[in-house]
Amino acid sequence: MDEVVKGLIENEHVLVVATICTETVEYARKIHDTWPTATAAMGRVIAGSVLLASTLKDKQKIMIQIKGDGPLSEVVAEADSFYRVRAYVKRPHIYMGLKNEKIDVGRGVGKGFLNVIRDLGLREYYQSSVELQTGEIARDLAYYLNVSEQIPSAVSLGVYVEPDNSVKAAGGFMIQTMPETRAEIVDFLERKLSQTQSTSSMILQGMDSLQILEEVVGLPIEVLQRGTVTYFCPCTKDRVINAIVTLGREEIQKMIEEGKTVDVECYFCKKKYEVTVEELKILLREI
Template identity: 75%
Template sequence: MDEIVKGIIKDENVLVAATVCTETVSHAQKIHDTWPTATAAMGRLIAGAVLLASTLKDRQKVMIQVRGDGPLEEVVAESDWLYRIRAYVRRPHIYMGLKGEKIDVGRAVGKGFLNVIRDLGLREYYQSSVELQTGEIATDLAYYLNISEQIPSAVSLGVFVSPDNSVRAAGGFMIQTMPDTRREIIDFLERKLIDVRPVTSMIMDGLNAFDILEEAVGLPVEMINHSEISYSCPCTKDRVINAIVTLGKEEIGKMIDEGETVKVECFFCKTKYEVTLEELRELLRII
């Protein structure tokens, strides 16, 4: 079962969250037929979106978009307040080899920007961007939180892809200090995080999300919330039709003149939809 745990370091004003999302990333890998580097990038972004979703309130959503000049071009992951996840990568068939012992995600992403779009239930979305620092995603997400949201944060994300292209482990953790966090605790966490082992190693050793938190921070953690994670896409044919309506009568008329069924494939779940000529004619009558 994929999960996320949100908590606080006992007797300290430090927020922590950790996720194990191996099944979710594996499901996304199969949907998008990603090769190892694309899998690692998408999986890290999925874990990052889950962690950011731990800061959401009811009926809110968050999307992370990484756009770079590397061969992956674009990677996107989205989560709502119930940890329903969806994701895609623009070019799924990318494998760039290893950098040391890790998949070289940074080179595949390249230089560019990390964008975070929050749907807070208001009229307009809140969007903020930062320049990519490494392309490795975890460092870039921490940089975003520190610079754009001004929340001192440490983020670790990991995806272990086996030689057969299957996902053996995926997850991450996030630590956020508050303005009144004691300096001694900040110093302790900084020293502790220098030697913390990869989150994928913890997962493959059987640690759950709460165990990961306690090992990462080295202090007792009080759990605030524990939730399951699922891959879920809300796309429907009605949404496709509504999108076509927004094109206006002239564009719909051109589609009818072309005399072909309109075919649409969802970026996130690869579901295919068809809108027939008769359905287009009906739309033209009612709009």
């Protein structure tokens, strides 16, 4: 079962979060039929969205969008405060080979921007962007947190893909210091993080999320929250119809004149919906 653990280093002002989301990433891989580079990129963005979701309040959502000039083009993951996540990659059939014995995600992503969109339950979304630094996603996400949100952060994300293309390990961790954090603790964590093994290696060794955090920081953890990570898409036919409304009367009239049923596929879960000509006519009258 996929999980997320959020806590504080005991007696210190340091937030720590870790997730293991192997089953979720493998489920997403099967839905989207991704090849290794696309799988690794999508899995990292999924893990990153879960980590950021740990900072949300009830019923809020957060989306990470990676848009680059590399072959993958775009990778998106959205997670809510209940750790329900969904994702897609625009070009799923991409494999760029290895770099330093790891899947070369950076070359697959290329140069571009990391966008974070927060749905805080208000009328408008809050969006902020930073330029991609490496395309490897973890360092880019840490850069976003440090620069855009001004929260000193360290982020590690990892996905291990088997030769048969299945996902054997996926997850990540995030360490965030606060203004009250003592300088000696910051120095200690920096030294400890420089010696830390990869997230995917720790997952392959059988560590759970709490054990990963304890291994990473080397100090006792006060657990604040545990959650279960699941793949979930809330798409419905009503949502599809609402999306068609945004096209405007002229475009809907053209669809009606063509006399064909409109087929719509959800980016996130690949579910297909049909909107008939009669339904389009009713929709046109209503708007």
